[in-house]
Amino acid sequence: MPDLEAVRTQLEARLADLLAEAKEIDAELSEPHSRDWEERATESEGDEVLEGLGHAALAEARRIHAALTRIDEGTYGICVSCGEPVGEKRLEAVPHAPLCIDCASR
Ligand SMILES: [Zn+2]
Numbered sequence: 001m002p003d004l005e006a007v008r009t010q011l012e013a014r015l016a017d018l019l020a021e022a023k024e025i026d027a028e029l030s031e032p033h034s035r036d037w038e039e040r041a042t043e044s045e046g047d048e049v050l051e052g053l054g055h056a057a058l059a060e061a062r063r064i065h066a067a068l069t070r071i072d073e074g075t076y077g078i079c080v081s082c083g084e085p086v087g088e089k090r091l092e093a094v095p096h097a098p099l100c101i102d103c104a105s106r
Contacts, residue, residue, distance in 0.1 A: 007095050008071050011064050014095075018061045060096070067096035079103055 070076040077086050079100035086100045097104070 004071055004076060007076070007091070008068065010095055011068055015061060015064045018057055021057070063096040063098060066098060
């Protein structure tokens with residue numbers, strides 16, 4: 001079983017990095033919000049500052065949010081698809097991985 005507090009600290013640090021990066025980009029951007037973004041932005045708090053990020057970074061931030069929620073709910077490390085353990089090695093490589101390697105490679 002991974003050290004959940006250590007994982008949480010790691011995930012929160014990564015999320016803070018992404019948010020800081022987003023704020024920098026946001027300050028440089030002057031484009032109006034897209035309608036699509038406005039709709040998605042209501043899904044989770046803090047997302048509004050993430051709009052400047054690319055899709056990959058945005059997706060990572062969402063996965064980190066989700067992983068932090070799973071830590072809170074006590075389901076961290078359990079594959080969200082099949083319910084089997086994600087695997088310690090995989091979590092070490094990708095702490096916010098929601099799927100076990102079998103489901104992820106499907
Ligand atoms: Zn699975």
